[in-house]
Amino acid sequence: MDYELPSEFDLIVVGTGVIESIVAAAASRIGKRVLHIDSNNYYGGLWASFNLDSINKLVTENELRNELDKKDLLKENETLYSVGNNAFNLKIQSQTWNLPEKLEEQNEVQTETVDAKEDVDVKVDESWTQEKLLKLSRKFNIDLTPKLHFARGDFVELLIASNIARYSEFRSVSRVLTWLNGQLEVVPCSRSDVFSSNKVSVIEKRMLMKLLTSCVDGDEKEFAGYENKTFQSYLKDRKLTGNLIHYVLYAIAMSTDDTMCLEGVKNTKRFLGSLGRYGKTPFLYSMYGSGEITQAFCRLSAVFGGIYALNQPLNGFIFNNEHTFRGVLCGQQRINAEHLVMSLEKVPQSVVDFSAKEYISRAIFITDRSIMESDKEHLTLLLFPSINGKRTCTILELGSLTGTCPKDLYIVHMFTKQYTSPEEDLKHCVEKLFYKQEESGESEIILPNILWSFYYSVPNTFNLGLKCEQLHNVYMCSGPDMDLDYDPAIAQAKEIFTSIYPDFEFLPRAPDPEEIIIEGEDNNNVLNDDNNEVEEHSDNRTEENLQTQRNID
Amino acid sequence: MEDFKFLFKVVLVGNAGVGKTCLVRRFTQGLFPPGQGATIGVDFMIKTVEVENEKVKLQIWDTAGQERFRSITQSYYRSAHALILVYDISCQPTFDCLPDWLREIEEYASSKVLRILVGNKIDREDREIPTVVGEDFAARHNMYFLETSAKEAENVEKLFMKIAEDLMQQARSKDLPRYDSITTNISGRTSSISDSNCCSKLT
CATH class of the missing domain: 1.10.405.10 (Guanine Nucleotide Dissociation Inhibitor, domain 1)
Incomplete structure (x- = not known):
């Protein structure tokens, strides 16, 4: 499967965050030749979702490549810029298990999950262990940037x-x-x-x-x-x-x-x-996590001819003397394009002359019951008001029906503007929701236990007014912002698209499969020997054809 | 107007060039080979078949080329009812990659998904993978097995009819991965969600 990427494109998009993916989809949609690559082996960058195993192994530093020995691939008046910087990455504060690794009395549990029969409901068991949770790893889709969507x-x-x-x-x-x-x-x-x-x-x-x-x-x-x-x-x-x-x-x-x-x-x-x-x-809320959203845009782009390649060894961006973008160096291959759109984390270190002024404090918890138990599973948004000088905090609780965690568990996301550190900033909420209150009333409420916690912060780069003054035909996409929905991301994607392709419509409606007239449909290639007709645009015709359809054994 | 009783999502995977698109086009349109530019903008193909006097609509999804650089989106596998894993009987590497594909399927698809292994291109003279090897692999991984030729229209009809029949049977015995019961359809046209415990698809 050693295919080589084509070497001429209209647009190269580096990084598969939400904004990048929307731009890629919009450009493919109007017929532009798009190459969408990522050095990660997963979609989404800072907007991705992970299973439990991979979020525990999350790497947050870009491996900065600086291989300037590829001069033979450059033309005389061109310069190679290295890819990536570490100014806009996620910073992990802590990742903690509040569970024993495994149960002591249990002997080595047979871990034969070859036939993946674990859809059979896991028995409610008070004795969660790290091992048990990790065995269910793929049932988790843990968002780095959870989002909700306003219905209108x-x-x-x-x-x-x-x-x-x-x-x-x-x-x-x-x-x-x-x-x-x-x-x-x-x-x-x-x-x-x-x-x-x-x-x-x-x-x-x-x-x-x-x-x-x-x-x-x-x-x-x-x-x-x-x-x-x-x-x-x-x-x-x-x-x-x-x-x-x-x-x-x-x-x-x-x-x-x-x-x-x-x-x-x-x-x-x-x-x-x-x-x-x-x-x-x-x-x-998006089923299976917010990470699915970037993938939906990538799929549209691919359907309209966009070429997708994850896990790519990006070795540099090529610019000419006028600082105009010429192409990228991917492995040993030079790929040319007119325009470059990239995630902020991919911007060459030497060009980054700005930094995030603000951070977002975030936390993710796996808990064993809902913050407010009820007879049915809820998908909950909790808007925690500012009290005693603490900032407001947005909290989202997801149950197994969202496809983001196994049965009988919950995932709780919290975020607020960073003031000191994620743990410090979110402490008051965590204490109120998960720890016993001193003045507990008569009715003892059982609070959820935190089985696993993950505190991290991400730079809020949304208001940086990203403009690449030094480089031409280059567009930078911000990372995750504080908005509950994707409104700012969509606005930015649209702005980037419009500045590259001012005369084109932004993401017009893609046709339904039924509406596409396949070329050659009417020529002699059509073989009718199987008595089965293609579903056509006219419903009447389909009706007729179906009636003549024969049951094939 | 929409007078089908069952709608099933069928998804194809396998290395580039094994004939996935050809299988779909052969089945849905009776065409071979498919026109080159024609796949642009085609997301999935639809064909309604009849099983036990019931109309069954098959929605057949192709990879949109994302398999070429191992970049299929996870979401492609979500909510699939059946999964066709295709290799080329005249090309050993496409067979050798099957375990990688199975790993991906196990990671992202429902464990109840109906899985079919297909050895395509049996019209070719230069076979590299004997039928029994394919059969054996399928048996070990609990998959239904079939060899096909999209070019000669051999077993293509049979493949999809088998899928339709099996899914129908599963549906009747309520053993189908149930997606619709829990998700919302964010449709521009309809927007009926009775209960909040129900989810939607916005198509």
């Missing part, structure tokens, strides 16, 4: 409009929680939630509905005078009760005490506008 957000609309939706499946987030008065509370999102909630009085219900309606339909007059005031002050002026302000401000508007009124209103609209489309909340 840019991402979902793009997926539908471009027909990329057919590559993925989604699951609705089934509840949105907040932390209120020292405990978890379900946030009433929809009209019916509001009315059925027993936490909200009848008067409050009316106030809340009125407020939400005015946020959605209200014109400028409604918010006149609040241009320089906070959303909280607006809510207070509307004489909402404390609990209602909490629900609206911290959950629905995903805001803080300092969020400006108009931004709060905008956030509220984003939330409410996505209600009622797919589930009880405005959010969807």
Whole structure:
């Protein structure tokens, strides 16, 4: 299988993060010859999902190659830039097992899983061990960058409009929680939630509905005078009760005490506008993890002729004297292209004259029960409000129905803006959700145990305003950002695509298989000896043909 | 309009050049060889067949060339009901790669997926892998086995009909990997999700 890559392309995309993959798909879609390569042997870069085994072995340093002895492949006036830098990588703070390696009394367990019959439900067992979890490794799809999708957000609309939706499946987030008065509370999102909630009085219900309606339909007059005031002050002026302000401000508007009124209103609209489309909340989550998303775009690109090669030995970027991109050096092969799009981690060290000003603190936990147990499995978004000077924190709990972890286990993702370190920044949430409270009430709630934890941080490169001034025909893609959805990523991908191909439509709808007229369909090549007809564009014809169809033995 | 009772996703894998696309095109269109440029933009092919008087729609997915550099997306394997692993009987290396493919299948596909091993190109004179070797490999890995020729239309029909029949049987005995029951279809057209415990596909 030693195929050689073709050596002429319109566009080379290096790195398979979300933005890179969207650009690759969009360019292939309009007929450009695209080469999409990654030095990793997996899709997604910092946006990837991993099984338990591979996330434990995650390598976070780029292997920087600097082989400048390939001069024979360069033309006279060309320079080779080495690939990659270590300024924008993920930084692991800690990775901890809270489990024994294996059970003492158990003798060497036979590990014959050749026939992969482990779909048979694993018995509920209190005695989890590292060994047991690792044996289920492939049942885990652990996101480095978990995302939710607003049902009417840019991402979902793009997926539908471009027909990329057919590559993925989604699951609705089934509840949105907040932390209120020292405990978890379900946030009433929809009209019916509001009315059925027993936490909200009848008067409050009316106030809340009125407020939400005015946020959605209200014109400028409604918010006149609040241009320089906070959303909280607006809510207070509307004489909402404390609990209602909490629900609206911290959950629905995903805001803080300092969020400006108009931004709060905008956030509220984003939330409410996505209600009622797919589930009880405005959010969807991608089955088998967010890492599937980049792959969906890559598949579209491949279907439209994009060439895919992971695990490539990238030896350098070639530029001419005017600093215009000429091609890449992949192994011993020179591959030419007009444009280069790359992940930030792949940018040559010598060109990186900027650094991340901000980091995102993240944590992933494997737990043995839900943070708020219920008779059915939930997919939960918990918006942890800022309390006692701590920043707001976004928490996502995924169960086995999402295809990201085995039965009877949960994966909990947490993230917030980095202040000190991931462990420090998220400590208050971890303590409240997983450790016993001092003033525990009469009813003893059993809190989940953390079986495995992973703390890391990623640079928030979104607002760096990435422009490669020194190099021409080169575009850089940011890494993961703080947005709950992919809105900023899509906006950036679109911007890159439009600057390269200003006259083309961005990801027009891909045809359904039924709509494609295959060349040669009408010529003599068609053999009808098998009495089976191709499904055609006209339904009537298909009907007829099917009736004449014979059962073949 | 959509009067089929069952819809199954069938996925092909195997080295580049073993004839995956030819098998699909032979079956769905009766064409050989497939036009070169024609695969651009073709994601999967659909054909409705009849099994025990029921209409069964087969959605047959090809690799889009991503196998060439070992870069098939994991998501390609997700929610497949049947998986056809193809090698070329006149090319030993394509047979030698089968264990690698099986590893990938085991990693990403459902363990309940119906697996079929296919030795293609039996029209060729320069056979390198005897039938019995293929049979043996299939038996050891619990797969159904068939040798085909997309060029001569040999056993192609039989292959897909067998898949349709087996999947039907599995479906009747409720032994099918069940995807639809738990996922949401994010369709631009329909958007009905009754219960939040149900997931969607946005096609």
